[in-house]
Amino acid sequence: xxxxxxxxxxxxxxxxxxxxxxxxxxxxxxxxxxxxxxxxxxxxxxxxxxxxxxxxxxxxxxxxxxxxxxxxxxxxxxxxxxxxxxxxxxxxxxxxxxxxxxxxxxxxxxxxxxxxxxxxxxxxxxxxxxxxxxxxxx
Numbered sequence: 001x002x003x004x005x006x007x008x009x010x011x012x013x014x015x016x017x018x019x020x021x022x023x024x025x026x027x028x029x030x031x032x033x034x035x036x037x038x039x040x041x042x043x044x045x046x047x048x049x050x051x052x053x054x055x056x057x058x059x060x061x062x063x064x065x066x067x068x069x070x071x072x073x074x075x076x077x078x079x080x081x082x083x084x085x086x087x088x089x090x091x092x093x094x095x096x097x098x099x100x101x102x103x104x105x106x107x108x109x110x111x112x113x114x115x116x117x118x119x120x121x122x123x124x125x126x127x128x129x130x131x132x133x134x135x136x137x138x
Contacts, residue, residue: 001059001120001121001133001136001137002054002055002058002059002062002118002119002120002121002137003054003055003058003119003120003121004052004053004054004055004058004118004119005052005053005054005057005058005061005116005117005118005119006050006051006052006116006117006118006119007024007027007028007049007050007051007052007053007114007115007116008048008049008050008114008115008117009023009024009048009049009050009097009113009114009115010046010047010048010049011046011047011048011049012044012046013044013045013046017035017047017049019101020047020049020097020101021033021049022101023097023098023100023101023114024049024051024100024114026100026103026105027051027053027061027064027095027100027114027116028051028053028061029051032051032052032053033049033050033051034049034050034051035047035048035049035050036048036050058118059137061118062118062137062138064105065077065105065138066138068104068105069105069106069107070106073106073107074138076107077093077107077138078135078138081131081134081135081138082131084134085120085127085130085131085134086127087127088119089119089120089121089122089125089126089127089129089130089133090117090118090119090120090130091117091118091120091130091134091137092115092116092117093107093116094107094108094109094113094114094115094116095107095108095113095114095116096108096112096113096114097112097113097114098112100114118134118137120133120134120137121133
């Protein structure tokens with residue numbers, strides 16, 4: 001059902017990367033988080049923290065979502081699944097980075113987020129099949 005789930009969080013120069021790691025570790029094992037450094041538009045250094053969960057671990061992430069998201073936000077995800085699944089069978093969502101640091105799971109539309117992209121297994125690999133898989137996961 002899930003090929004992989006990729007997480008990405010940006011760390012601005014004004015943020016503590018350990019706090020962002022802690023927020024990300026709500027969803028992934030801390031040791032699986034990798035760090036790269038990029039240069040921002042104004043020459044500032046931005047750290048990019050990424051992690052990937054595969055197969056069963058990715059499924060556990062969706063179990064966590066169903067357990068920890070509010071009923072309202074879970075219903076919202078289910079309603080918006082058509083807009084969140086792309087033609088490459090990826091389900092996209094953004095989680096509130098500040099809430100994750102406090103141990104809470106919340107969706108966010110803009111701002112300080114942990115970006116999540118779940119590549120859904122569907123045979124044949126078509127968006128329609130991925131939508132069914134996403135519906136089953138949520």
